[in-house]
Amino acid sequence: MSFESHTENFKEWINENFSFVSDKFEIKDLRNINQGRGLIAVEDIKAGESLFELSRDAIFNVETASILNLNDNVHDVLLSLTQWQALIICLAYEWYLNENSKLLPYLNVLPLKSDDYNTLMYWNDEELQYLKPSGVLSRIGRNSAEEMYSILVADIIPNQIKSNELAEFLTLEKFHIIASLILSYSFDVEHPEEVENDDEDVEGEEEIEREDGEEEHVEGEEHENEEEDEEHIYEHEEGNSDGEDEDEDGSDDEAEQEDPVSQDSYFKSMVPLADTLNSDTTKCNAKLKYEKTKLVMVAEKDIKKGEQIFNIYGELPNSEILRKYGYVELPSSKYEFAEIQTPTIKEYFQDLFEKQFKFLDPNQSNTLVDTIFELIETSEYLDENLSDDMDIGILSEKYEIYNDGEVVPEFLLLILIITSIYQSVQSDEKWFKKIVKSIERKPSTELVSFIHRTILKSHQLLEEKLLLTKSTVETIKELIKIRIHQYPTYITDGTYKLPESYNLSDKKEMANIVLFNEVQCLKSVIDDKFPPINKEDGLPRFKVIDDDKFLKNLLKRKVEETASKSKSKRQKK
Numbered sequence: 001m002s003f004e005s006h007t008e009n010f011k012e013w014i015n016e017n018f019s020f021v022s023d024k025f026e027i028k029d030l031r032n033i034n035q036g037r038g039l040i041a042v043e044d045i046k047a048g049e050s051l052f053e054l055s056r057d058a059i060f061n062v063e064t065a066s067i068l069n070l071n072d073n074v075h076d077v078l079l080s081l082t083q084w085q086a087l088i089i090c091l092a093y094e095w096y097l098n099e100n101s102k103l104l105p106y107l108n109v110l111p112l113k114s115d116d117y118n119t120l121m122y123w124n125d126e127e128l129q130y131l132k133p134s135g136v137l138s139r140i141g142r143n144s145a146e147e148m149y150s151i152l153v154a155d156i157i158p159n160q161i162k163s164n165e166l167a168e169f170l171t172l173e174k175f176h177i178i179a180s181l182i183l184s185y186s187f188d189v190e191h192p193e194e195v196e197n198d199d200e201d202v203e204g205e206e207e208i209e210r211e212d213g214e215e216e217h218v219e220g221e222e223h224e225n226e227e228e229d230e231e232h233i234y235e236h237e238e239g240n241s242d243g244e245d246e247d248e249d250g251s252d253d254e255a256e257q258e259d260p261v262s263q264d265s266y267f268k269s270m271v272p273l274a275d276t277l278n279s280d281t282t283k284c285n286a287k288l289k290y291e292k293t294k295l296v297m298v299a300e301k302d303i304k305k306g307e308q309i310f311n312i313y314g315e316l317p318n319s320e321i322l323r324k325y326g327y328v329e330l331p332s333s334k335y336e337f338a339e340i341q342t343p344t345i346k347e348y349f350q351d352l353f354e355k356q357f358k359f360l361d362p363n364q365s366n367t368l369v370d371t372i373f374e375l376i377e378t379s380e381y382l383d384e385n386l387s388d389d390m391d392i393g394i395l396s397e398k399y400e401i402y403n404d405g406e407v408v409p410e411f412l413l414l415i416l417i418i419t420s421i422y423q424s425v426q427s428d429e430k431w432f433k434k435i436v437k438s439i440e441r442k443p444s445t446e447l448v449s450f451i452h453r454t455i456l457k458s459h460q461l462l463e464e465k466l467l468l469t470k471s472t473v474e475t476i477k478e479l480i481k482i483r484i485h486q487y488p489t490y491i492t493d494g495t496y497k498l499p500e501s502y503n504l505s506d507k508k509e510m511a512n513i514v515l516f517n518e519v520q521c522l523k524s525v526i527d528d529k530f531p532p533i534n535k536e537d538g539l540p541r542f543k544v545i546d547d548d549k550f551l552k553n554l555l556k557r558k559v560e561e562t563a564s565k566s567k568s569k570r571q572k573k
C-alpha cells in the first residue's frame with residue numbers, strides 16, 4: 001500500500017475512534033521537507049480551539065493493549081514491570097498480531113523499519129565521532145537497552161507473559177525499533193486522579209513549567225527528573241547527575257531499581273494523531289491537555305490557514321533533539337546548552353595548584369582536589385542549606401551552559417568554592433604547606449575545617465548576597481575556553497557557517513549544527529553575557545566583588561585560631 005493510502009486509512013480509523021476531529025486541519029505528506037507526516041491548518045484556527053479529542057480508552061497502553069486478552073495474568077505482570085518494558089511488550093504484541101491488530105491502520109503510519117530512524121542509536125561509530133566532544137555521546141545508552149532486551153526475551157515474555165511466539169517474534173532489531181518508536185512518539189499520560197477537573201484548565205499550563213525548567217506531559221518527553229523513576233533506555237540522567245550512568249559493562253544499576261508501572265502516577269502511552277504533530281521549539285502552537293475522561297489537543301495560538309500545527313517535544317537542545325528524534329532545528333533550538341565535564345574542572349584545578357605551589361607533587365594536588373570534592377559531597381551544611389533547585393547536591397558529572405550566559409547554579413557554587421580555596425591558600429603559603437603536608441595519608445583537621453568554612457561562606461555569598469568574586473568569574477571563563485578548545489577548530493574559529501537547510505542523510509552536517517550551537521553557548525559566557533541578566537528586572541544576576549573582601553572574611557577564623565593558639569602557647573610558658 002502507498003504512503004497516501006496508509007494516511008487515508010489512518011484518517012478513517014481516527015474518525016471512527018475519536019470523539020471529535022476538527023475539519024480545520026489535514027494530515028499532510030511533508031516528506032519533501034524531511035518531516036514525514038504532519039498536521040497543516042486548512043482554515044484559520046483560533047487560540048483555545050480544540051483540534052481533536054479522544055477518550056482515555058482510545059489511548060494505547062497497559063490498560064488497553066490486545067495482549068491483555070492473552071491470559072488472565074498479563075495485566076498483573078505488566079503492572080509489575082517498568083514503564084518501558086511494559087509498553088515495549090504491548091507494542092511488540094500488536095506488531096506480532098499485525099493484520100489481526102485493532103491498531104493496524106495506526107501501525108501502518110508508524111516507523112517500523114530500521115531505515116526509518118535517524119536517531120543516534122542508529123548512527124555507527126564513525127558517524128558518532130562527528131559529534132565529538134558533545135556531551136550527548138555519553139547518553140546513547142545502547143548497552144543498557146540491549147541488557148533489557150535479554151531480560152525480556154529470555155525471561156519476562158516466555159516465563160511471565162507466557163508467550164514463546166512473542167519472544168521469538170521480538171528480534172533485537174525489532175526491539176530497537178519499538179524502543180526508538182517509544183522514545184520519539186510516546187506520551188506519559190497521567191492517571192485521571194492526577195489531573196484537575198475538566199472545566200478548570202487542566203494540567204497543561206500548570207505543570208508545563210517544572211521547577212527544573214523541563215516540560216512535562218509533552219510528546220515523547222519522559223519524566224527525566226533526577227531522582228525520578230525513569231529507567232534509561234537509550235537514555236541517561238539529564239540535568240544534575242547523581243552518578244548513575246551506565247556501567248562499563250553496560251549494566252544500568254538504576255534500571256534494576258526501577259519502580260513498577262503500578263506505582264507510577266502515569267502510563268507511558270501511545271496517543272494516535274497527537275503523535276503525528278511535528279515539533280518546533282519556537283513555532284509550537286498546540287498542546288495536548290489531559291482531562292479526567294479524555295485528552296484534548298488544543299491550539300495555543302492563532303494558527304493561519306496553510307501553517308503547520310506544531311507541538312514541542314520538550315525544552316531540548318539540538319543535541320537531544322537529534323538523539324531522541326533524529327533531526328535538528330535551524331538555526332538553533334530555543335533551548336540550546338553545552339556541557340562542561342567534571343574531569344575538565346578537576347584537571348584545571350590540579351594544574352593550577354601544582355603550578356602555583358612547587359612543593360606539591362602531582363599525587364598531592366590530585367588528592368587535594370579529590371578531597372575538596374569529597375568534602376563538598378559529604379557536606380552536612382550543604383545538605384541542609386541548599387535551595388530546592390539544588391536539592392541533590394552540587395556535584396555532577398557535567399554542568400550545563402546555556403546560550404544567554406546562564407550557567408547552572410551548582411557550577412557557580414562549585415567554582416566559587418574551589419577558586420576561593422585556591423585564592424586563600426596563596427595568601428599564606430607556609431600555612432598551606434603545613435596543613436596539606438600529610439594529605440595523601442589523611443587530610444589534616446585544619447585543612448578539613450578550612451574547606452568546610454569555605455563551603456559555608458561561599459554558599460552564603462552566592463545564595464544570600466548574590467555576590468561572586470572576580471577570580472571566580474575569571475576561572476569560569478578560563479574553564480569555558482578550555483572546553484571550547486576541545487571542539488574542532490573549524491567550528492570554533494568561524495570557518496563553519498550554518499546552512500539554510502540540511503539533508504537527513506548528511507550526518508556530518510547535522511553533527512556540525514549541534515557542535516556549532518554548543519560552541520555558541522560556551523562563547524556566550526566569554527562574550528560578556530556573564531553574569532547573566534535577570535529577565536524580570538534587567539539587572540545582573542550577581543554582583544561581582546573584589547576577591548580581597550571575601551578572602552578577608554574567609555581567613556578571619558584562621559587568623560583568630562592562630563592568635564588563640566599562640567596565646568595559649570604563651571600562657572603555657
Ligand SMILES: C[S@@+](CC[C@H](N)C(=O)[O-])C[C@H]1O[C@@H](n2cnc3c(N)ncnc32)[C@H](O)[C@@H]1O
Nearest residue numbers: 034035036037184185275276277278279325327
Ligand atoms: C512524533 S513523530 C511526528 C510525526 C512524524 N512526522 C510522522 O511522520 O510520523 C516524531 C518524528 O517526526 C519527525 N519530526 C518531528 N518534528 C520535526 C521537525 N521539526 N523537523 C524534522 N522532523 C521532525 C522526526 O522524525 C521525529 O522523530
